[in-house]
Amino acid sequence: MDEIVRSNCTDRMRSYLESGCSLHYQNISNLRHLHSCERELEDYINEANAVLKKLQRLVEDAYDATLTANLSAVKVPDYSTADSKMNHEYHFTEEKQEQPADELDRDSSLVTVMILVHNMLKLDYTMQEKIVRSLSLKSSSAEIESYRLMWDLRPYVDGSVMDLAWKSCP
Known part of the structure; x- marks a missing residue:
């Protein structure tokens, strides 16, 4: 040769x-x-950041609405009104409160799941952003392979919580 x-x-x-x-x-x-x-990859990171910010606003709105509903349900009426109406309305209010309490519990659980999903996705996004920012021509093959593995494994996303979130969707 x-x-x-x-x-x-x-x-x-x-x-x-x-x-x-x-x-x-x-x-x-x-x-x-x-x-x-x-x-x-930069475009992907920017789009993911925008979606994450929208999800943050939705979580905050849902949290505020649930907190307001829970506080409204807990409010005790004025004593003078309560004493006079207590005997008359006791049977009606007892039946009516069970339904809203169940709904409030369900809504609170849903908001909790939303917060968990948001936090998991935020951690996942942060990891992906760090990976994209650290990539360069000087990155070794082993380093790139470990980044790829981390990206594929998504260590911050719990599958059971995501399944619960999907089941909660109407």
Whole structure:
């Protein structure tokens, strides 16, 4: 093989061998593709951040609504009104309070699940953002493989909580 290369060695062949048997245009193409992938990852991170912020607002709204409903259910009426109406309305209010209490419990549970899902997704997003920010041409194959594994495993997302959240959806 060495004899064939020596006998046919031209300037073009010599520069090809000196470059490590790679073509300049392929390197440029690979760098462009890598840059495009980096931009797509950045776009993904930006979209995930926007969705996470929307979810944060929804969780806050649901929490506020549930807190208001719970506080309204706990309020005790004025004593003078309560004493006069207590004997008359006792049987009606006892039956009516069971239904709203069940609904309040269900709503509180749903808000708790929403908060858990939001917190899990926020941790997952933070991990993904750190991975994307740390990627560079200097990243080793082992480092990239560990990032890929972390990305695929999603260690901050609990499957059972996500199943519960999906079951809670109408």
